[in-house]
Amino acid sequence: MNRAETMLVNNRGRAWLQRSYEVPLLQRLGARLAGADVVEIGCGRGVGTELLLERWGVAHVTALDLDPAMVDRARRRLARHGGRVDVRIGDACDLPFGDASIDAVVDFGVIHHVPAWRDAVAETARVLRPGAQFVFEEVTRHALERWSYRTFLEHPEHDRFSAEEFIAELEQHGFVLPEPAVTRFFGDFVIGVAVKPATTPRGPL
Numbered sequence: 001m002n003r004a005e006t007m008l009v010n011n012r013g014r015a016w017l018q019r020s021y022e023v024p025l026l027q028r029l030g031a032r033l034a035g036a037d038v039v040e041i042g043c044g045r046g047v048g049t050e051l052l053l054e055r056w057g058v059a060h061v062t063a064l065d066l067d068p069a070m071v072d073r074a075r076r077r078l079a080r081h082g083g084r085v086d087v088r089i090g091d092a093c094d095l096p097f098g099d100a101s102i103d104a105v106v107d108f109g110v111i112h113h114v115p116a117w118r119d120a121v122a123e124t125a126r127v128l129r130p131g132a133q134f135v136f137e138e139v140t141r142h143a144l145e146r147w148s149y150r151t152f153l154e155h156p157e158h159d160r161f162s163a164e165e166f167i168a169e170l171e172q173h174g175f176v177l178p179e180p181a182v183t184r185f186f187g188d189f190v191i192g193v194a195v196k197p198a199t200t201p202r203g204p205l
């Protein structure tokens with residue numbers, strides 16, 4: 001992330017949006033994480049992780065981020081939660097977990113930053129156990145093509161996804177969406193909860 005985006009995400013406005021809008025919306029869309037062993041990819045400074053622990057009542061979160069500075073910030077923020085949280089440097093495309101070992105993966109605005117974003121979806125599908133949820137809030141190509149995004153922020157440019165393409169990729173990996181994902185802000189964001197079924201109807205796992 002460049003300096004402008006770092007300022008955009010590391011501020012109280014972003015925290016308010018996550019707490020007051022995104023979490024209640026994801027709960028309405030069916031996110032049920034109480035007691036779960038959760039992985040948050042791209043945790044940033046740990047606000048989402050804090051909400052998982054305090055609002056969602058998850059049992060444990062492994063919070064991963066590629067950026068060591070973000071990991072340091074998240075560790076400081078989350079220190080009071082002791083053994084319920086493990087904050088580490090980690091890549092969404094190479095998750096350090098066994099197959100079918102995790103109860104939920106949470107993605108607050110991360111996969112659109114990943115050049116090989118389909119690999120991140122594949123990794124998520126690999127580590128989730130049958131019946132587990134993938135809870136996501138993502139930024140689409142529609143947003144990334146805006147003048148404001150192109151001018152002030154830095155994202156991979158090749159092979160970005162629309163909302164429909166993101167959902168189609170999930171379905172390729174066998175995910176089902178019991179509630180349809182929603183788009184927000186003229187299609188800039190896609191938000192939803194996908195479930196890995198007990199048996200995969202088609203496609204790779």
Ligand SMILES: C[S@@+](CC[C@H](N)C(=O)[O-])C[C@H]1O[C@@H](n2cnc3c(N)ncnc32)[C@H](O)[C@@H]1O
Nearest residue numbers: 009042043044065066067090091092108110113
């Ligand atoms: C837009 S920020 C979102 C941060 C936080 N989730 C939030 O909602 O405020 C994207 C974060 O993803 C991290 N990131 C980018 N690529 C990643 C990858 N491949 N694996 C893990 N984290 C990644 C960045 O370092 C950054 O902290």
